[in-house]
Amino acid sequence: MLTKELIRCRLDGGQLRPRFVDPDQDVLQHEAARLLAVYRASPAPTRGEIEDATAGIAATSPDAVLCRGLDKLLADRCEFAAPAEMDYEARRVAVFRAAGAVLRGGPPADLEAYRAAVMATAAGGTGGPDDDLYADLPENERLRHFRDLSPRQLLERYNVALVQALLLRSTHLEAVIGTAEPSRLRRLLKYLRFFRLLARLTPVAAAPEPPAWRLHVDGPISILAETRRYGLQLASFFPALCALERWSLETEVEWQGRPRRLRLDQSAGLVSHYRHFSAYVPEEIRLFHRHFRETVRDWQVTGETPFLRGSGQEMIFPDLSFRHGDGTVLHLELFHRWHAGPLLDRLQWLSRRPEEPLILGVDQVLARDEAVAAALDQAACFQQRGFLFRDYPTVAKTLKALERTRDGLGSSARG
Amino acid sequence: MVTVDFQYGTLLVHGPEAEMAPARPWCRPDDRVQGWRAEGMAYGPIILALHGAGVPYLDRARAFQPLSLVLADTREPRDYQVAALEAWQGQGRRGVVVLPTGAGKSLVAQRAMARTQRPTLVVVPTLDLVAQWARQLEAAFGVTVGILGGGERRVEAITVATYDSAVLTMEFHGNRFGLLVVDECHHLPSSSTQQLARLCIAPFRLGLSATPERDDGSDRLLDDLLGPICYRRDIDELRGRVLAPYRTVRLEVDLEADEQALYQRHRAVYTAFVRQNQIRLGDPRGWGRFIALCARHPDGRAALDAYLEQRRLARGSRAKYRILWDLFRRHADERLLVFTADNATAYEIGRRFLLPVLTHHTRLPERRQTLDAFRSGEYPILVTSRVLNEGVDVPEASVGIVVSGSASVREHVQRLGRILRPQAGKQAVLYELVSAGTSESYVSERRRQHRAYQRTHTLPS
Secondary structure, eight states, rough: OOOOOOOOEEEETEEEEEOOOOOOHHHHHHHHHHHHHHHSSSOOOHHHHHHHHHHHHTTTTTTTHHHHHHHHHHHEEEEEEESSOOOOOHEEEEEEEHHHHHHTTOSSSSSSHHHHHHHHHHGGSSOTTSTTTTSGGGOOEEEEEEEOOOOHHHHHHHHHHHHHHHTBBOOEEEEEEOOOOOHHHHHHHHHHHHTTTTEEEOOOOTTOOOOOEEEEEGGGGGGGSSTTTHHHHHHHHHHHHHHHHHEEEEEEETTEEEEEEEEEEEOOOOOOOOOOTTOOOHHHHHHHHHHHHHOOOSSEEOOOOOEOOOOOTTTOOSSSSEETTTTEEEEEEEOOOHHHHHHHHHHHHHHHOTTHHHHHHHHHHHHHHHHHHHHHHHHHHHHHHEEBBSSSSOHHHHHHHHHHHHHHGGGGOOO | OEEEEEEETEEEEEEOOHHHGGGGOOEEETTTTTTTEGGGGHHHHHHHHHHHHHHOEEEEEEEOOOOOOOOOOOOOOHHHHEEEEHHHHHSSSSEEEEEOOTHHHHHHHHHHHHHHOSEEEEEEEEEEEHHHHHHHHHHHHHHOOOOEETEEOOSSSEEEEHHHHHHHHHHHHHOOOOOEEEETGTTTTTTEEEEEEEEOOOOOOEEEEEEOTTTTTTGGGGHHHHHEEEOOOOOOBBBBBTBEEEEEEEEEEEHHHHHHHHHHHHHHHHHHHHHTTTTOOOTHHHHHHHHHHHHHSHHHHHHHHHHHHHHHHHHHHHHHHHHHHHHHTTTSSOOOEOOOOOOOHHHHHHHHHHOOOOOOOOOOOHHHHHHHHHTTTTEEEESSSTTTTOOOTTOOOEEEEEESSSSSSHHHHHHHTTTOOOOOOOEEEEEEETTTTTTHHHHHHHTSSSGGSSSOOOOOO
């Protein structure tokens, strides 16, 4: 993440304009490549060597702040290890014990005589008197792992990081997103949940195709006090937002002691580094699909799973949808071991909304949680519509829950 | 029926309109969840209000039960410790106890825990204090103590956490404790740190500090976060009784001619840059502006280098090192703590005099070994930048030497406190080395503005 002094932006009529770079510019790609070469050097450099080398590049750069910003992003991709050639800690213990003995005995007036006496006493250890006692400080740590990327990717990453650094200083964000695919909206809201953010979600009434949604994103406590506590989470969420094909963002950022407006949309050409997982189908789901198709006659797994409106502004994204030959459509939502809170919410919601076409699968490990076990025991809806699974649901248990629920709902679930 | 749930450090309150009335003063409507939301720390008042009004409620927020803690330490607390406990209990088991370093604040906390019998989170500013508190609490109650911080994430009925870890994890663990103890609680009001108290539902709260006042005046927030000050004793009130008798000595040293010339040259570059760019360093945002401008301005790099160099010269002059060596020899049979303002000076002293140095870079095992060796006397001198400023118990230390420091009154009082733990026959002395004719003189004057320093001795250098 870029720190405050590395943010390049200007004020234009009270509005913040990040100074994005053009990843296609040769001169910038060259500068990015020079920095990358420092981190890719063999043998692996120390932290101090990297800092010296990149400071030299920044000193000759036409834009030192940009150069140091790129360097910061590279430094964030590093893991360092302490030097292993000597046990410095043991060496220090030997020297300090010797120093303690000389000091307690009444040290000589001359400092050099004291040093010689200490090193003579400690000579049983390794190394001579000229060793740096503190050679294992962080500046001497060696690069152990560097998550490499191309010069272009670094420049693209920098543009996103500029926005993220500004969002660190914001209390909330307003976004408008447009996507025809529920899977993309689902992915976005998964990121929201992952970063423990909350959103007010409203459809944009007069939006052209594809359907558009307005999101007001902040955190649980935001409603009680304006806080920048969620700045880091908002910044972390942003790459998920700018990965959509149509998006816009508006927020206020604390800049130079005053709130300033930041507006951006897809025309900024930002490239998200968050991977798009929506096209990926996990192996166990493919196996489930195949087994279901081969063994069940009356039901089919449908290709697309819509979302349901939950309580408040919550949206429910089931994991699978099924259509019966008579037109009944039911959705399955799975709750894994880390989903205790959402499961308790869902049980309450379903008990208030028995007409909803939803069945629930709950991981056996989650069901052993004391609070969850009590809630499942008391929830009549779960007796009819729920089942337990280990790792992934079986076709047989899913089918039983589908049939029970279809019988219970009667004609109301028929599409 | 009103339901109260815990969500990420907040309380979600649902219930029929008519039954919500008692809880409403602490809640705001939240249309994101079609309910009401309150800060975690409103848990106690909300439950009390619902209970008092006879409204049926389901408390799903609280994830703790009463304990059966047995205090193994049967030492009689001192009269002022008993008075502090009574005052805290009298305020509904909320409030701040102000006692000088060495007066036994942790014993007050242990007694408070024994009286309250609830899972307790103790929050402290440094990893050294985490280790010290954990050791003391395990000995006091004979239980395994959980730790949050320094790579450990183990929550037990009694848990000790660093401020940083508590801020990060309170969203998840904020409903697991009935008592919150905040050591060195003058740190709590800063904007990010106060969140740990706001997100925690613990109805019982105890703050501990020797110096609760903050330069920015935000210490008044402690009333809200922990409760008002319930008991106070200052350093000079306990001196010679439960604290070691002490004196403070200020030693002014001159830079040598070449150092003086270099100092003036760099200082001129730095101050010219500040003047030319109309930076007001007295302004709260002045320093931030200077740093930001150094990154952008063509002359900024040179100005920053000049600033750092003049500061380095004043903090670590050759004369200071000579005096250090004299003091080490003068106090050869005592335990000395050497304080610096920065790591670079601390390591320079460590290399020059072959001494152990503790900074935030020191790994935990070495930290423990070094402190143990200092306590046992194997290492008679210990050099540190800031990590020992607060709380860590080294009663054997009787001499403190401040080679350099900030203008903070609190930091200076805390450093004095390190050498005041009582021991038989102990006479503590705190030396302060100041480079004459540099900005250090002004910095020194500012940090000495506390009643603990009203009787200063000056020794010939």
